[in-house]
Amino acid sequence: MDVCFRWMQKNTYSLAALLPLIPGNSIVKKPQDGIMIYSFPTRQKESVFSEVDGSTTDSVYIAGGPHPSGSVEETLEHFDYVVIGEGEETLPELVRALQAGNDPSDVRGIAYRREGNVVYTGKRDPVDLDKYPCFDPEGIRAPLEISRGCPWQCKYCQTPRLFGNKMRHRSIDSIESFAKHYNDLRFTSSNAFAYGSNGVHPQFDKVERLLSRLHSMEGKNIYFGTFPSEVRPEFVTHEGLDLVDKYCSNRTLSLGAQSGSDRILKEMLRGHTSEDVSVAVERCFEHEIIPVVDFIFGFPDETEEDQQSTLKQIKWISGKGGKVRAHYLTPLPSTPYENIVPAPISDSVHKILGKMARDGKLNGNWNK
Incomplete structure (x- = not known):
């Protein structure tokens, strides 16, 4: 066949x-x-x-x-x-x-x-990433997968349900072997700054080992912590940003904020606060790195007040020169939010988001 x-x-x-x-x-x-x-x-x-x-x-x-x-x-x-x-x-x-x-x-x-x-027919054990390729050298290319799994239990996200709540990392030797096929190196991970760690506490010494090895390869441009990866806000430290400055070509960093409402962040089990997002954004600007921040509207029981809190943070980031991507919640199977009906975006918030999109200050699929 x-x-x-x-x-x-x-x-x-x-x-x-x-x-x-x-x-x-x-x-x-x-x-x-x-x-x-x-x-x-x-x-x-x-x-x-x-x-x-x-x-x-x-x-x-x-x-x-x-x-x-x-x-x-x-x-x-x-x-x-x-x-x-x-x-x-x-x-x-x-x-x-x-x-x-x-x-x-x-x-x-x-x-x-x-x-x-x-x-x-029963579950399999998690795969050892080093045993398998992360792209087809002779055909379709994809960013290099460096990690899989996530220890956080965000209610909207499939990642820990599909790949487990224990992070697994591809070895530096394996990553380097595939990096030879690229000039521009981009990566997939639920949290790029968590490379080598348990996903809760960063281990930047291991991140540096990876980046320094790749940086030593001739003719490689390294884009770390950018789409299709992102970085959790509480992982955005000066130590991590110093590594981007030292080894990487990107002058943007993708951050997953998800909401500007601490009530909603707590309810979804996100594991960080809106203040963590603000601190991460400020640190990016201190390093002359542009933060690209993702937000989601429509979480269950989200009120207009919650949405106004998110909008306030979006406007603050945009006003400082950051970039924002806003999305409307898609309930995903196997997640706690699988069967919920997303909360509607209030007319006043929708109107402002629309103007920001027309002015080129907002991207995403929020327009529902």
Whole structure:
């Protein structure tokens, strides 16, 4: 059976990691006969489900990624198999079983339907990142994944639910081996400044070991703590910023603030305060680094007063010359907020956000 990965604009990072693990695969933009593999987030689920349901190909459909992993039974209404969580070990084993005509029940880490019932085959242990590539050197490129998992339990976020609440880090040797294929080095991590640590207390000596090794490679531009990674505000210390100054090319830093309301931050279990955000922003400016700060509107029970607190902090950051990305909450499967209805944005806040967006002072998907 031929193996085809369905390429979509939002799943290139997943494909980059998985393509080297399955020989003889193809990348396609529509269903083909054989084994069809999809990876997709919640925002794409309706279009993906519609495509699979309307397909007339002779295919076995496998789904993985954020939405299928978090909403297994819904996904199995459209797909034959779901790979739950990390796919580096599970997906190749499932593909081999299907190609050999073997019983997939022996493959841990998947779910499927049998006689109308959903069968779960059991969890796998977390993967050792050093054993697996973080991109396909011969095909799709993606930023270098340096860490996985998160110790925080933010109620809106899938990361600790999919990858565990213990941070795992790729070794410096492994990162360096992949860095040889890039000129510009960008990274994925739930918190770049947490590299080498437990994710609660930074270990900047380990961050420096990584950055100094990469900096010693000729012709490399290092962009650390920028999109698609971010940095938690309480990790933004002068010690960490000194490392950016010393080793990195970026003069921006991506910060996850999420709300300017301490009540909302506490309720979502974010683990930092609005003051932590303000201090982080001030420290960035002291180092002539522009903070790029993310906020989310629509948390459950969020009042206009909470939204005004967030708006006040947004205006303060923007007024100082920082950049802001504002988003409207998307309830994600497997999170405590999975079934909530996002709070509406008040008219007065919406009006000001709209003007800021038109003036080029705001980016994001807040306009709901």
